[in-house]
Every structure is written in structure tokens, then in C-alpha cells.
Amino acid sequence: SHAFILKKIDLIYQFDYDENSTKIIDLPYCNINEIESNTFQNFTTLDGLFLDNNAFSHLKANFFSGLSNLTILRLNRNFIEKIDSNVFDDLENLRKLDLSDNLLEYGSLDQKVRN
Helix, strand or coil, X not given: CCCEEXXXXXXXXXXXXXXXXXXXXXXXXXXXXXXXXXXXXXXXXXXXXXXXXXXXXXXCCCCCCCXXXXXXXXXXXCCCCEECCCXXXXXXXXXXXXXXXXXXXXXXXXXXXXX
């Protein structure tokens, strides 16, 4: 099955998430490899984003924009080998980030992401 780009329209109409009240988005095994810019804009109540077991290889700067209240982000069991340095910039309340079981080497994480 083909990898797919997650868009806001999918979250609302295909997966039935409400941007005004959703606390957790749980989308494992969906073959997601990209997230369109502003997909999570207005999902201000979102606390947990679980994208484990998908098809990500490159985490790009705009994937998680607008998720200032997110505390848990799970990206384990993907194929991530590249992470843009500012990808987590909007996640000012992030407490737990799971990047286990990916293709990352220590050197591929930007210094800013590690700190």
C-alpha cells in the first residue's frame, strides 16, 4: 500500500477528529510519510500525537507547527533518518518524545534537537 501525506481534511473527515476538543490523535499503521503544513493548526487541545509504525523517513520543519500544547509525541517504529533542526520548535510543552526503532544515528540529530 502507498505511503500517504496526512492533511487536515483527513483528520477531520476520514479519521473524525474534532479540532476544538481532540486530546489524542492515534494513527499507527497508516503508512503516513509526510504531514502537510498547518495540518495541526487549531488543534489547540491536542495533548498526545501517536504516529508510531508509519513510513516517515524525514521529519520536516513544518510537520508539527501549531502544536504548542502537545506533551507526548510518539514517532517510534518508523524509518526516520533525517530530522530538520527546527522541527520541534513549536512544541514548547513537549515532555516525552519517542524516536526509538528508527534509522537515526546520533550524529544525524541536530545539536538543538538533543538539548
